[in-house]
Amino acid sequence: MTNRLNVQDLKPKDNVVDVYLLKVITLQESKDGKKYLNIVLADATGDVEGRVWNHAEEIMKVVDRGDYVKCSGKVNFFQGRRQINITGLEKVPQSSINPEDFILKSRQDPEKMFQELLSIVDSMEDVYLKALLQNVLGDEEIARRLKLWQAGKSVHHAYQSGLLEHILSSTILGEQLSRHYGVNRNYVIAGNILHDICKIYELSDGANVDYTEEGKLIGHLVKGVEIVDRFSYRIRGFPYAMKIHLKHILVSHHGEFEYGSPKLPSTSEAYLVHIIDMMDSKMNAFEMCKRLDNSSGNWTGYIKHLDRMIYKAELPFYDQFIEEENLPASPPTSSQTSSPTKEKNFAKQELKQNLGDLLGGIKISK
């Protein structure tokens, strides 16, 4: 990575003069009728919001979503989050930047993930489902896209190779949980691998991922049904009932009508694929919010899509008992006559510990 001031390292009061990817730009009007711009800037380390208070309409005419822009401004703290007060925004030519500086990537190697996925397919007992998956994953263009694509625009696994990471993680969970619940692992593995694979048609690639026309008009659930047809026709005698059950898993994997599933999961295998999908996407959303958040203290800022703030510090852990002299005084039990002094001491100790945690381990004198 070249020498830039990364989004991750921006701190309140920092003066910024650097190039970022313009992810969002919207013209807004304040209560007093003044036009301003809502901006989201990004690089390979995360996103940051910004506001342009002057010359909003002129700037809107010369820069666009997806442009690389040189941003001048100052970082401040607004409602618990960093925000750049932008004074200048100008487009820079794509030839002058290194695209690698602006693409957030999976921490796992896509080639290794893909091989692991193939070896799980190899372990399947059902010859038809196994052949179907080998055909799908053996398609050069599908494999190429799968190794690069994000699983979403912003909510979960929203980084390069995120889709493959999500599919592999779900498939590993599916393998283990289908054994645990005694359901047909072949369908669960096939469902986990195929459930989101058509996001390679639903989303674009590159630094500024967006929904394609096909994504907006058709979507990955319906495209999933298409892919089952397209590849199962190549396998002689592919059982019709098997195709129906596999398609059912794909169309029902969002679990509820309001999340875009035309059918509710009605087999144990479909329900398991749905639960795993939800679990894996939420766990990743938690992980990424913790990783990319820059608020000070133990909590992230408010996260809209999770409708909460997240506790981001490590939870207390002890691999051995605390030494006797460092133990807080025990509270008096009900059988003991409680002495007001003892209770007070205990409360004091707890308060001290709590404050200590809050202040991030700063020692409080007795």
Ligand SMILES: [Fe+2]
């Ligand atoms: Fe999905």
Ligand SMILES: [Fe+2]
């Ligand atoms: Fe998914």
